[in-house]
Amino acid sequence: MSLQALADRLDALLPQTQCTRCGYAGCRPYATAMASGAAPPNRCPPGGPSTLAALATVLGCAALPLDPACGSFAPPRIAVIDEAACIGCAKCLPACPVDAIVGARKQLHTVITTQCNGCELCIAPCPVDCITMTDTGAALLDAQQLAADAIRHRRHYAAHEARQVRREAQRTAALAARTERLRGSTP
Numbered sequence: 001m002s003l004q005a006l007a008d009r010l011d012a013l014l015p016q017t018q019c020t021r022c023g024y025a026g027c028r029p030y031a032t033a034m035a036s037g038a039a040p041p042n043r044c045p046p047g048g049p050s051t052l053a054a055l056a057t058v059l060g061c062a063a064l065p066l067d068p069a070c071g072s073f074a075p076p077r078i079a080v081i082d083e084a085a086c087i088g089c090a091k092c093l094p095a096c097p098v099d100a101i102v103g104a105r106k107q108l109h110t111v112i113t114t115q116c117n118g119c120e121l122c123i124a125p126c127p128v129d130c131i132t133m134t135d136t137g138a139a140l141l142d143a144q145q146l147a148a149d150a151i152r153h154r155r156h157y158a159a160h161e162a163r164q165v166r167r168e169a170q171r172t173a174a175l176a177a178r179t180e181r182l183r184g185s186t187p
């Protein structure tokens, strides 16, 4: 099997929260590192024991206990913003890999609960610590639920990436148009 095909198989097993707790920039980079032998299959806390076992099976090695340096297993959680404390700084917005936070500068921000994947990446940028995590009430890392959630998280992340590409293209086009206008106004 090619390295790419192996990385695809491993990536398909990962929860797709893009939380970076594995020490990589997201699920795909971690899958690539495992496929090349650069990372062991025990660095994904959101995946729970069933995901770690499945990764080891694909790699043909024994399952390892979760590396405690990456965190610990926990039930699925979502972010909640204390709207009374939010100062509308918008610093949490770019941190979210699925655009689950809505708000604009100097306005209250809130989390779209059906979109939040529990990655916790919005917590550190908040200057007033008004984002907390709360249990969803779902079962502790149930394998079937994890698989269903991963499909949803992958879709939201792909939509986020597509929006980023569109925004970048718009920025580049606006800059090119401005440069053209400035050239045209130069005698």
Ligand code: SF4
Pocket: 014, 015, 016, 017, 018, 019, 020, 021, 022, 023, 024, 025, 026, 027, 028, 030, 043, 044, 045, 046, 047
């Ligand atoms: S969900 Fe797992 S593989 Fe994906 S970024 Fe988080 S720790 Fe890494």
Ligand code: SF4
Pocket: 078, 079, 095, 096, 097, 098, 099, 100, 101, 111, 115, 116, 117, 118, 119, 120, 121, 122, 123
């Ligand atoms: S709202 Fe926060 S915890 Fe939820 S997906 Fe976005 S960054 Fe992650």
Ligand code: SF4
Pocket: 081, 085, 086, 087, 088, 089, 090, 091, 092, 093, 103, 109, 125, 126, 127, 128, 129, 130, 131
């Ligand atoms: S970073 Fe915190 S204070 Fe700033 S908009 Fe987000 S939730 Fe509100």
